[in-house]
Amino acid sequence: MREKQPLLQALDLSVGYSSARRKTHVAGPLDIEIYAGQLICLLGPNGSGKSTLLRTLAGLQPALKGAVKITGTPSGKLKPPQLAKKISLVLTDSVRDSNLTAYSLVALGRYPYSGWLGRLSEQDRKVVDQAIEAADAGSVSDRKVSTLSDGENQKVMLARALAQDTPLMMLDEPTAHLDLPSRIQLMQLLHQLAGQTQKAILLSTHELDLALQVADELWLLEQGGQLHRGAPEDLVLNGIFENVFDKEGILFDKATGTFHLHHGNGKQITLTGSGPSAFWTKRALQRRGFTVTLSQPADRHILVSEESGQTRWVLRDSSGERFFDTIAGLLDGLA
Amino acid sequence: MSVSNRKLFRWGGLLLLLVLAFLLDVAMGSVRIPFREVFKVLFFQDTHDTTWQYIIDKIRIPKAFTAVLAGCGLSISGLQMQTLFRNPLAGPDVLGITSGASLGVALIMLSGGSITTLYTIKELGVSGSWLIIGAACLGAAGIMLLIVSISGRVQNNAVMLIIGVMIGTMTLSVISIWQYFSSPDLIKDYLLWTFGSLGGVSGNQLYILAFAVVTGLIISFLSSKLLDALLLGENYARSMGLTTQRARIIIICSTSLLAGSITAFCGPINFIGIAIPHMARALFNTSSHRILMPACCAIGTLLMLICDMVAQLPGSQTVLPINVITSLVGAPVVIWVILRKNNLKV
Numbered sequence: 279m280r281e282k283q284p285l286l287q288a289l290d291l292s293v294g295y296s297s298a299r300r301k302t303h304v305a306g307p308l309d310i311e312i313y314a315g316q317l318i319c320l321l322g323p324n325g326s327g328k329s330t331l332l333r334t335l336a337g338l339q340p341a342l343k344g345a346v347k348i349t350g351t352p353s354g355k356l357k358p359p360q361l362a363k364k365i366s367l368v369l370t371d372s373v374r375d376s377n378l379t380a381y382s383l384v385a386l387g388r389y390p391y392s393g394w395l396g397r398l399s400e401q402d403r404k405v406v407d408q409a410i411e412a413a414d415a416g417s418v419s420d421r422k423v424s425t426l427s428d429g430e431n432q433k434v435m436l437a438r439a440l441a442q443d444t445p446l447m448m449l450d451e452p453t454a455h456l457d458l459p460s461r462i463q464l465m466q467l468l469h470q471l472a473g474q475t476q477k478a479i480l481l482s483t484h485e486l487d488l489a490l491q492v493a494d495e496l497w498l499l500e501q502g503g504q505l506h507r508g509a510p511e512d513l514v515l516n517g518i519f520e521n522v523f524d525k526e527g528i529l530f531d532k533a534t535g536t537f538h539l540h541h542g543n544g545k546q547i548t549l550t551g552s553g554p555s556a557f558w559t560k561r562a563l564q565r566r567g568f569t570v571t572l573s574q575p576a577d578r579h580i581l582v583s584e585e586s587g588q589t590r591w592v593l594r595d596s597s598g599e600r601f602f603d604t605i606a607g608l609l610d611g612l613a
Numbered sequence: 614m615s616v617s618n619r620k621l622f623r624w625g626g627l628l629l630l631l632v633l634a635f636l637l638d639v640a641m642g643s644v645r646i647p648f649r650e651v652f653k654v655l656f657f658q659d660t661h662d663t664t665w666q667y668i669i670d671k672i673r674i675p676k677a678f679t680a681v682l683a684g685c686g687l688s689i690s691g692l693q694m695q696t697l698f699r700n701p702l703a704g705p706d707v708l709g710i711t712s713g714a715s716l717g718v719a720l721i722m723l724s725g726g727s728i729t730t731l732y733t734i735k736e737l738g739v740s741g742s743w744l745i746i747g748a749a750c751l752g753a754a755g756i757m758l759l760i761v762s763i764s765g766r767v768q769n770n771a772v773m774l775i776i777g778v779m780i781g782t783m784t785l786s787v788i789s790i791w792q793y794f795s796s797p798d799l800i801k802d803y804l805l806w807t808f809g810s811l812g813g814v815s816g817n818q819l820y821i822l823a824f825a826v827v828t829g830l831i832i833s834f835l836s837s838k839l840l841d842a843l844l845l846g847e848n849y850a851r852s853m854g855l856t857t858q859r860a861r862i863i864i865i866c867s868t869s870l871l872a873g874s875i876t877a878f879c880g881p882i883n884f885i886g887i888a889i890p891h892m893a894r895a896l897f898n899t900s901s902h903r904i905l906m907p908a909c910c911a912i913g914t915l916l917m918l919i920c921d922m923v924a925q926l927p928g929s930q931t932v933l934p935i936n937v938i939t940s941l942v943g944a945p946v947v948i949w950v951i952l953r954k955n956n957l958k959v
Contacts, residue, residue, distance in 0.1 A: 338848055362854030371846045375699070377900040378844060389842055389853040395903060396838035442853065 283350060284311040285446055285478045286335065291344035293327065293334040301342055304330045305503035308344075312480060314445060317472040319489035319510075320482040322499030322522065328482040329370075331499065332450050335480070336365050348446070362390035366442035368435045368449040374424050380434045381419040384410055387441030406441050413437035414467065429460035436467070447471075449481035453488070461485060465492050486523070490514070490535055498522045538564065547612075548575055551582025555589045562605045566612065580608070623896060627911045634918040638677045641922050643930045644668055672812065675819050679811040680917040682826045683879050684889075686871040688913030689833050691886030692893070692905055693868045696840045697861070698764050701950065702774050704887030705872035708760050709781030710753045711883075714876035715807070717752025719788045721745055722799065742821045742878075750825075750873030756780060757865050808934030809880035811921055818878060825874035830910070832867035837902035839863065844900055883936055884943020889913040891950045916942065 292306030304327035312318060322328050333339045335346055337353045345352045348364045356364070366387070373383065387409065388402040398406070410419050415433040418426055423434060432452055439447050449468070453461040465485070469492040472479045483489055489496060490510045498506040498518060506518045513519045520530045529538040547568045549560055559582055560570050581592040591602040593611055602608040640651045646665045653659070654669040687705060694703040694710075705711050721744055760777060767773045792800050814822055839860040842850040847857050875882065893908035894900065920938040 336852065338851060357854075358851065358856050359854035362852060365852070367849070367852040369848050369852075371848050373845045373849070376844050377894050382899070382901060383845070386841060386845060386853065389838070389855070392838070394835070394838060396841055396901075397903070 282313060284313050285349055286310070286312040287347045287350075288335070288341075288344060291334070291346065292342040293330050293339075294342045295330070295339075296342060303342060303503065305499060305505065306343065308505045310335070310497075310505075310507075312446065312478045314478050315472055315476040316478050316494045317469055317492060318478070318480045318495045318497060319493035320480060320497045320499060321484070321486060321489055322482075323501055326499045326501050327503060328499055329450055332448050332480070332482055336367055336448050337361050338367075359390050362442065362444075364444055365446045365448060366439035366444040368432070368439050368447075368452050370450050370454065373435070374426070374431065376423060378423050379419070380415060380421055380423055380426065380430075380437075381406070381410070383423055383434055384415070384419070384437045384441050387438040387443075390442065405443060409437045409440035409443075412440055412471065414463075428455040429457065429464075432456060432460070432464060436464070440471075445477060447477055447479045449479070451482050451484070453483050453485050461488060465489075468492070487536065545569065546571055546576040546578075548572070548579040549582070550579070553584075555584065556582045559591065559605060559608070562609060566609060568612075578612075620897070624911075627908075627915070631911060631915050631918075634915055634922070635677055635681070638680065638918045638922050639669060639673045641925050641927055642668070642673055643925065643932060671815060675815045676811050676921065677918065678819060679814045679822065679879060680921045681914045682822055683811060683875045683882060684885065684913035684915070684917030685830060685910040686826045686875045687882060687885040688889030688893075688909040689830060689906060690868045690871040691888075692890040692902070692909050693833060693836070693840065693864050694886070695890055696843055696902070697761075697864050697868075698773065699843075699846065700764075700773055701891070702771075702887065702947075703777075704884075705753070705868070705876075706781075706881060706883045707774060707887050708777030709756050709784055710760075710869070710872045711876045711881040712781040712784035713752040713754075713756030714749035714873045715752070715881055716784050716788055717748035717750070717873070718745060718806070718877055719791055719803065720752070721748045722803065742818050745877045746821065746825055746874045749877035750869050753873035753876070754865060754869035756784065757869050761861065761865065806880045807936070809882045809936035809939070811879055811917075811935055812932075814878045822874055822878050825870060829867045829871035829874070832863065833871070834906050836860070836863055836867065837906055840902040841900075880936065883940045884947065885913060885917065885939055888943040888946035888950075889916065891946065892916075 288308060288310040290306075291308045291310065292303060293308075294304035294306075295302045308331075320328050320331065330339070334341050337346070337356075340354075345354060347353065348356060348361070353361060376383075385398060385402070385406050388398055388406060389396070392398055392402060410416050413433045413436040415430070415437045418430045418434065423431065426434060436449075436452070439449075452468075453464055456464065465488045468479050468481065471477060472494070493510050495507060496510045496513050496519075498513060500506070500522050506513060506522070508518075510519075514532060514535065520532070523530060523537075530536075531538055545568050547563060547570055549556060549563065549570050549572060551559065559580065563570050563580075578593065578595045581594070583590050583592065588603075591605070591608045593600045593602065593608065600611055602611060636651075636655070639655065640646065640648055644665075646668065650662065650665055651669060654666050690710070691704040694705065694708065695701055697703075698708075759780060763776055764773055767776065788803075792803065795803075839855060842853050842855045843857075843860065850860070851857055872886070889909050889912050890905065892912050893905050896912070897904055897908050899905065917939075920935060920942055924933045924935050924938045926933060
């Protein structure tokens with residue numbers, strides 16, 4: 279598969295801002311390839327330069343060094359309308375203060391294809407309708423964009439990018455401001471799109487969990503501007519994922535693929551039980567700072583048991599046995 | 614009624630009102646002329662009274678056409694500015710563009726020596742008219758460029774508005790300095806010009822104004838697609854293949870041409886530029902410039918003609934300055950727009 283020509287390629291690329299007085303180096307040198315059908319998630323701490331990298335790849339700002347090649351042609355050599363047929367964007371810029379309806383906003387995606395007055399052909403309308411359907415924005419297409427919720431707005435912006443009908447799509451933090459179900463829904467949608475339409479989708483996000491689940495490839499941008507690329511699972515196993523997000527008080531648990539917020543308070547506790555009850559009991563104990571062990575007997579032991587549909591917690595310590603009906607009660611008993 | 618029928622109905626109604634307003638505007642004035650005679654003159658029939666014929670041919674019809682040009686030009690320049698700055702409160706008078714044009718006009722009057730009045734420059738004939746238009750357009754374009762360069766750094770619409778007002782005030786102060794050293798005649802001449810008048814344009818001047826405004830309108834209409842893309846902001850516009858730098862220059866040129874030429878001949882007319890685009894959006898419920906452009910022209914013309922009729926104070930011999938009326942009509946619209954926050958959209 280990798281023998282194909284990459285849709286986007288950049289060698290020795292440095293990104294940042296340059297003004298007459300000085301250059302501000304943000305990230306690089308980077309070597310990048312994007313292939314058709316890939317869903318790539320760009321992750322990195324705030325301020326690591328995710329947006330700058332995206333903007334540079336999209337041709338919205340010039341690279342400090344190196345060039346971005348789109349299907350072999352340097353993007354600087356492409357005329358703006360040609361580039362617009364290669365890359366479509368979903369940005370963080372607000373479009374909500376316009377009087378546009380969702381439909382006419384999506385229709386603007388046909389801009390590079392429409393005539394000099396911007397009139398849409400039958401074919402254009404068909405593409406717009408398909409884009410709205412694919413982005414699951416059909417229910418809001420008649421509404422003004424100013425009245426849409428964040429989730430609806432993001433779907434409409436996605437539909438606009440789809441209507442632009444480009445092999446490459448880049449999204450800058452599309453999941454920001456969305457509630458959890460909308461975030462999952464959007465990521466799922468992008469995952470399907472990449473698979474079904476063979477579009478290459480590059481998105482920056484802070485959703486580490488979701489990115490680990492849906493991305494074909496992760497790009498981890500470190501604070502210093504170094505980029506690590508690879509399959510999500512490889513990056514987790516070789517410890518790079520952990521390193522990039524290493525911060526005081528946050529631990530990445532390789533075993534579960536989740537982040538832990540809490541430091542232990544040094545106290546150990548043994549937990550016996552299975553299923554969801556045991557899992558959430560463990561979470562509660564960790565929140566209180568206990569190091570939960572499953573095998574070694576500590577001086578305190580909790581037994582989670584289920585009796586005729588009723589969950590009960592038994593706490594055994596030096597003073598004997600106590601019974602609890604809720605986790606809250608158990609935590610009180612431990613204090 | 615289907616959507617397209619309703620739209621057709623609106624356009625039809627608007628056009629009907631337009632024709633009616635044009636005829637009424639020609640029929641009304643300080644000299645009472647019977648409607649029948651007005652129609653006779655309008656449809657090239659002889660009337661018994663040559664004075665009436667003269668009044669209608671040489672004064673009222675040019676004035677009505679000037680109202681049409683001013684209504685179209687100012688509202689389109691306002692529409693373009695609101696989209697370019699993504700600011701619903703933008704307009705040629707609000708952001709100091711008309712002040713820039715005024716400065717251009719004032720400079721011409723100044724450079725002509727202390728005895729030159731606007732009237733005498735106009736009487737220079739074609740070259741004089743072009744001189745005034747050129748100066749006003751350059752003045753307008755200068756301020757427009759300044760505003761564009763500042764607007765890149767200011768995100769807040771209200772702040773941009775205040776900066777525009779400040780620039781306008783500064784420009785007018787420069788004019789005041791010149792006035793301070795000018796003869797009373799000149800000051801009076803300039804003051805009368807600032808009241809605004811649709812009546813001062815006649816003969817060749819009307820053709821020149823028409824040429825400038827129609828050129829500006831054609832450029833604007835052809836920019837409809839660029840303006841549509843700019844509704845999403847500069848980044849999205851660029852990602853859709855718009856060369857923003859070029860688009861900006863085109864829009865600045867046509868806006869300055871429209872606002873500058875009209876200001877040169879009719880004086881700084883307030884509130885039409887900011888108010889009409891909002892009326893057009895409200896009436897046609899769209900942001901598409903392909904529809905808003907003609908809608909602004911129609912509504913702008915209609916409102917200008919109505920303002921002109923009101924300025925005649927029907928039944929009296931007095932004629933009020935047009936600027937007084939447009940402010941009285943336009944300012945409430947702007948207040949309404951600001952109060953109905955939902956309508957603060959471009």
